[in-house]
Structures are given as structure tokens and as C-alpha cells.
Amino acid sequence: MNETTQQVGPHKSRGALHDVWVIARRGLIHMKRQPEALSDATIQPLMFVLLFAYVFGGAIQIPDGNYREFLMGGIIAQTLVFSAFGVAMSLANDRKNSAVDRFRSLPIANGAVLGGHAVANVLKQVLPITIMSLAGLVVGWRIRGGFVDAVHAYVLMIAFAFAIIWIGVLLGSLVETPEGVTGIAFAALFPLTFVASTFVPVESMPGPLQVVARWNPTSSLSDALRILFDNPTGIPSQSTAFPTQHPVLYTWMWVIGLVVVVAPISIRVYKRSISK
Amino acid sequence: MAACPIEATGLVKRYGEKVALGGIDLSVPAGTVTAVLGPNGAGKTTAVRILTTLSEPDEGSATVAGFDVMKDPTEVRRRIGLAAQDATVDPLLTGFENLVMIGELHQLSRKEAKVRAGELLEEFSLADAGGRVSGGYSGGMRRRLDLAATLVANPEVLFLDEPTTGLDPRARNELWAVLDTLLDHGTTILLTTQYLEEADRLANDIVVVDHGQIIAQGDARSLKRQVGGDNIGVTVTQVERLGEAAQVLGRVTGTAVVEDPSTRSAVAPTEAGVSGLADVARALGEAGIGVEDLSLRQPTLDEVFLTLTGSPANDETPTDEDGAR
Structure with a gap:
């Protein structure tokens, strides 16, 4: 065997961040090589922006402004919530391909595998967020608020992308196969993203559904982004529910709740x- | 390095009601190869999973490369290579990317990992395929890549879980040739297999397991002696002359002959090996009996099990090895 890179004894640890980054890089290569994952991150958000802006948009009335400006917060929120599905798929595929065992037989830091998935997912969201922001600008969306609020909005997106991962980890760990993940994800994620202020004002829904939609974090994330970008929210001034009164705060509570409460459960x- | 880089005492593992390992002792001296031979569900993979820190035993203890698998799993992982039963290469990564990633996770620098990956691709005849995603590889190539991946960090101890299962004969021969070079290298190896032939070819020591217990142990020759050695089989062209052929066979081998008219064949154990085969061929020729097939063959795993346990291998549900994943 070639001696050039041989050394006596095993190599010293390069630290948890190194391991996390190596596994995250693998996740990014996966996205690049899977046409469906790549289209989920690029074409799909673009399609949604165009579809809702030009096809459905004309039929939906927003009391306090333009629909296309209302749309953007919702569409970004929907994409971020759906990214949980990608994480769950990655974990299920890892188990299917026995990658889990391979990683566990290697001298890597505790938590590096999940950390790698988490970092990869956050980075994967940068692409759709950028594409949607640009597409939004084309269809007439504008950042009308201040610079600090706009930065806050993008920070909130990244934070939410990190927090929602733990739902994906939970789902990917409970369901055995990639096929199972698909089934459950669609059953759970579609209502979660559509019974919300994502695409239509909550006020247009029947009473009981309004309650669900108001407390749905997809609504509050959508509303929070709208408020931070100073876009129309469709929230009537007489609304008193806490999430509609304080969507930014309520969304941050979800972010923190997911990381502090859900993440430890998901990891376990x-x-x-x-x-086994 | 410890005198016995793999040392296990009283390993017990249960999955619910099912006992996957019922108290196994193993001891593999440095620089030698031990084969764990057994049918599906015998506990082979469970034993490998415990020794490679993927699974914890319910009872017993084990040290690998001088470290306790339960107390110092990271130290163990730094010194071992594992080729799991299904080749665990990443199908979306190229061969090169797979090896670089494993190298980096073995804490090589990115540069070192790339150099090492290049060397290994060359060594395992994958240099041309290194730039393609491994999902498109043949079964044999995937196994070779998997094996290369286990060697990235020059492990002291190698675990190969059924390295040739599912390969066609040509790919199996290629893989054996690769394993031969590893053995020359002096790595301590524990491999599992369902094939006596493979254990015989690659290992110094064979441990036969069934239902989570060791039922026999020793080198290939002593095991074969226990199960009665090789058989000579004759298939005649005309079934009417089978009786005559059986007589000739029995006279040459001096052992009891089993006739089977349905396959026009007769089988007898022999200890004379290939020279016995030649004697039988000559005698049959002198008697003018038409022979369709004449062969010397090792006892199959089934026959070994039949002899050692009194029951055929795989007498129970053909589960995926102990359902460990």
C-alpha cells in the first residue's frame, strides 16, 4: 500500500465544527445532484410567485393594499415551513442507505450528523429566498420599511429555517422510509401552510378555521415578514388575538420554542x- | 498494539424476546483473519455491530484495538474500518467525493484526504470511475469503493460484514484478490460470511455461529474433518449404469456411497482430495461407464450445519440478519 499519506496512529480531532461542515457540504452536493430537490428550491418558489401573482392574485382582495405585496411574506413562509420535509427526507434516505451506520462508525463529534443536516438546510434556504425576493421585485413587491427591519426580516427567515429543522428531524426519525415521509409530510404540511394567512387574509375563512389559522405559526411568520417589510397584512384593526397583534414576537416565540423544547425531543x- | 486487537467476552444481545447473541467469546490475534461463519440470523451482524460500537451489548464486554467498545467508543472508531453488509457508499457522491468525505471525517485535512482518495481509487481499480456518482456503479465496484472507504485512515482493525454477498462470481473473485493484498498488509481482520469456501480461502481461523451461539471453532481443515471432508460426486449418462458407477466409486474411496437415481448421481465422502478424483475418473473409464459430470466439492454450509447442529441452516424465518436496522 502506498506510504505517502500513512502516519502512525489515528489523526487528532479537528473539532465539531469541522465535522458539521463536512456533513453539511455533503447535503449541499445532494441538493445539486437531485433534480427534484433542486427544483423544489428554485423552480417551485418561482412558479408559486408567478402563479399567485398573475393567476389567483386578481381574485383575492386585500383590504389594506396590493395582493402581490401581500403575497411575498406568505410564499417565503410556506417555503420555509416546507423545508422541514426536505430534512425528514434526508434523514430517511440516510437510514435507507445505511449512511447512518457509516457515520456512527467514524470518529466524529457527537451531534455532527444532525448539525450537518441543520447547517445544510439553512444554507439550502438561501437559494429559494434569494430567488423569491428577486421574483417578487419583478412582480411589483417592494421592501417599504426601514433597513433594520428588512435585515430583521431576513434574520427571522434564517432563524425559522433553523428552528423548523427539528420538526423535520422528528418526522424523519419517527417514519421509517422516504415514502412514508412523503405521505405524512403532505398530509401535515399542506394544511399547515394553507390554513394560514399565507395566500389569503384569515378574515375570509369560516369562523372556526380562522382561530386555527390565527395561531398557526405559518400565519405569524407570513404576517411578521409583511410587517417588517411594511407590506399589507390583511389584518383588520379590530383583531385582538395575540398572534395577529404581535406576529413578530409570536414567531420568535415559536423559533425559540422549537429550538428549546422540540429540538431536545427530536434529538432523543x-x-x-x-x-437499535 | 494489543496481542489480540479483537477480544470479546460473553457478549449477549437481545431484541425484545429474541436472543440475537447468547454469550459469545471472540479473540482475534494481531495480524490474523478470523471468519465468523453462519446463516442469516445467526447473529453475525449483531456481533460486528457491537464490536464496531454501533450497538451496545446487554451483557459481556469487548475491547477493540485496546479500547473498551462501550467506555471509549471514539477511540475505537479512530482505529477501525467497517464495511457493512450493504455497501454504505453515498450514491449521490462520486467515488472520489465519498472517499474524501470519509477521510475528512477520519480527521484528515482536506488536502490529505484528497491525496489518500486518489491513491485508494488507483489501488482499487476505480481511478476511471472516481469522477462518477457511485449510484451508477456496479455491485462489485460499489463493494470495492466501500472497502476503499474503510481503509482511508489505515485502520488497525478491519470489520467486513459479508463482503461478497450479492456479488456475481467474477466480482467475488476480484474482491477476494483485493482482500488478499490487505491480508499481506498485516491488518487484523474479522469478516463474516455465509460461505465456507470464502472462510476457507481468506481466514486463519473460523468461528461457526448459529442462533447466537458458537457451535464450532478452528481452522478450515479441522472443521472439515469434523464434517467429513470433501465429497466426490458422479453423474452418469445412463441411469441403468448408476449402480455400477456407485460400486466403482465406493471401491476407490472406501466410504459409503449415496445414490440418487433422480439426478443420475452418486456421492461419496473422500479424504484423498484431487488425487482421489483422478482415481475415480480412471476407474470409471476402465469400466466403460459414460460420465456426464465428475466433481470434487467441499461440504456446503448446509452440510456443515447439518453435521454440527443436526438441523439445516436457515431452518427459521429468513429474516434480514437480526433486523438490526
Whole structure:
């Protein structure tokens, strides 16, 4: 065997961040090589922007402004919520391909695999967020608020992308196969993203659905982005529910709640699912 | 390095009601190869998973490369290579990217990992395929890549879980040739297999397991002696002359002959090996009996099990090895 890179004894650890980054890079290559994942991140958000702006948009009235400006917060929120599905798929595929065992037999830092998935997912969202922002500008959306609020909006998107991962980890650990993930994801994620202020004002829904939609974090994320960009929200001034009164705060509470409460549970369930 | 880089005592593993390992002791001296031979569900993969820190035993203990698998799993992982039963290369990464990633996760620098990946691709005849995604590889290429991946960090101890299962004979021969070079390299290896022939060819020591228990142990020759060695089989062209052929066979081998008219064949154990085969061929020729097939063959795993346990291998549900994943 060639001696050039041989050394005596094993190599010293390069730290958890190194391991996380190596596994995250793999996740990014996966996105590049999977046409459906790549289209989920590029063509799909573009299609949604165009479809809702030009096809459905004309039929939906927003009390306090232009529909295309209303649309953008919702569409970005929907994409971020859906990214949980991608994480769950990655985990299910890892188990299917026994990649989990390969990683576990390597001298890597604790949590590097999930950390790698998390970092990859956050980075994967940068592409659709950029595409949607640009497409939005083309169809007439504008950032009308201040610079600090706009930065806040993008920080909130990234934070939410990180937080929602843990739902994906939970889903990917509980469901055995990629096919199962698809089934459950669509059953859960479609109502979650559509029974919300994503595409239409909550006020247009029947009473009981309004309650669900108001407390749905997809609504509050949509509304928070609208408020931070100073776009129309469609929220009537007499609305008193906490999430509609304080969507930015309520969304941050979800972000923190997901990371502090859901993440530890997800990590435990994930560990149990891989160590039989 | 410890005298026995793989040392296990009383390993027990249960999955619910099912006992996957019922107290197994293993000891593999440095620089030698031990084959764990057994049918599906015998506990082979469970044993490998425990020794490679993927699974914890319910009872017993094990040290690998001098470290306790339960107390120091990271130290163990730094010193081992594992080729799991299904080749665990990443199908969306190229061969080169796979090896670089494993190298980096073995804490090589990116540059070192790239150099090492190039060397290994060359060594495993994958240099041309290195730039293609491994999902498009043939089964044999995927196994070679998997094997290359286990060697990235020059492990002290290698675990190969059924390295040739599912390969066609040509790919299997290629892989054996690769394994031969590893053995020359002096790596300590534990491999599992369902094939006596493979264990015989590659290992110094064979441990036969069934239902989570070790039922026999020793080198290939002593095991074969226990199960009665090789068989000579004759298939005649005309079934009327089978009786005559059986007589000739029995006279040469001096052992009991089993006739089977339905396949026009007769089988007898022999200890004379190939020279016995030549004697039988000559005797049959002198008697003028038409022979369709004449062969010397090793006892199959089934026959080994029949002899050692009194029950055929795979007498139970053909589960995916202990359902460990």
C-alpha cells in the first residue's frame, strides 16, 4: 500500500465544527445532484410567485393594499415551513442507505450528523429566498420599511429555517422510509401552510378555521415578514388575538420554542431511531 | 498494539424476546483473519455491530484495538474500518467525493484526504470511475469503493460484514484478490460470511455461529474433518449404469456411497482430495461407464450445519440478519 499519506496512529480531532461542515457540504452536493430537490428550491418558489401573482392574485382582495405585496411574506413562509420535509427526507434516505451506520462508525463529534443536516438546510434556504425576493421585485413587491427591519426580516427567515429543522428531524426519525415521509409530510404540511394567512387574509375563512389559522405559526411568520417589510397584512384593526397583534414576537416565540423544547425531543427520538 | 486487537467476552444481545447473541467469546490475534461463519440470523451482524460500537451489548464486554467498545467508543472508531453488509457508499457522491468525505471525517485535512482518495481509487481499480456518482456503479465496484472507504485512515482493525454477498462470481473473485493484498498488509481482520469456501480461502481461523451461539471453532481443515471432508460426486449418462458407477466409486474411496437415481448421481465422502478424483475418473473409464459430470466439492454450509447442529441452516424465518436496522 502506498506510504505517502500513512502516519502512525489515528489523526487528532479537528473539532465539531469541522465535522458539521463536512456533513453539511455533503447535503449541499445532494441538493445539486437531485433534480427534484433542486427544483423544489428554485423552480417551485418561482412558479408559486408567478402563479399567485398573475393567476389567483386578481381574485383575492386585500383590504389594506396590493395582493402581490401581500403575497411575498406568505410564499417565503410556506417555503420555509416546507423545508422541514426536505430534512425528514434526508434523514430517511440516510437510514435507507445505511449512511447512518457509516457515520456512527467514524470518529466524529457527537451531534455532527444532525448539525450537518441543520447547517445544510439553512444554507439550502438561501437559494429559494434569494430567488423569491428577486421574483417578487419583478412582480411589483417592494421592501417599504426601514433597513433594520428588512435585515430583521431576513434574520427571522434564517432563524425559522433553523428552528423548523427539528420538526423535520422528528418526522424523519419517527417514519421509517422516504415514502412514508412523503405521505405524512403532505398530509401535515399542506394544511399547515394553507390554513394560514399565507395566500389569503384569515378574515375570509369560516369562523372556526380562522382561530386555527390565527395561531398557526405559518400565519405569524407570513404576517411578521409583511410587517417588517411594511407590506399589507390583511389584518383588520379590530383583531385582538395575540398572534395577529404581535406576529413578530409570536414567531420568535415559536423559533425559540422549537429550538428549546422540540429540538431536545427530536434529538432523543433521532438517537433512539438509529441505535437499535 | 494489543496481542489480540479483537477480544470479546460473553457478549449477549437481545431484541425484545429474541436472543440475537447468547454469550459469545471472540479473540482475534494481531495480524490474523478470523471468519465468523453462519446463516442469516445467526447473529453475525449483531456481533460486528457491537464490536464496531454501533450497538451496545446487554451483557459481556469487548475491547477493540485496546479500547473498551462501550467506555471509549471514539477511540475505537479512530482505529477501525467497517464495511457493512450493504455497501454504505453515498450514491449521490462520486467515488472520489465519498472517499474524501470519509477521510475528512477520519480527521484528515482536506488536502490529505484528497491525496489518500486518489491513491485508494488507483489501488482499487476505480481511478476511471472516481469522477462518477457511485449510484451508477456496479455491485462489485460499489463493494470495492466501500472497502476503499474503510481503509482511508489505515485502520488497525478491519470489520467486513459479508463482503461478497450479492456479488456475481467474477466480482467475488476480484474482491477476494483485493482482500488478499490487505491480508499481506498485516491488518487484523474479522469478516463474516455465509460461505465456507470464502472462510476457507481468506481466514486463519473460523468461528461457526448459529442462533447466537458458537457451535464450532478452528481452522478450515479441522472443521472439515469434523464434517467429513470433501465429497466426490458422479453423474452418469445412463441411469441403468448408476449402480455400477456407485460400486466403482465406493471401491476407490472406501466410504459409503449415496445414490440418487433422480439426478443420475452418486456421492461419496473422500479424504484423498484431487488425487482421489483422478482415481475415480480412471476407474470409471476402465469400466466403460459414460460420465456426464465428475466433481470434487467441499461440504456446503448446509452440510456443515447439518453435521454440527443436526438441523439445516436457515431452518427459521429468513429474516434480514437480526433486523438490526
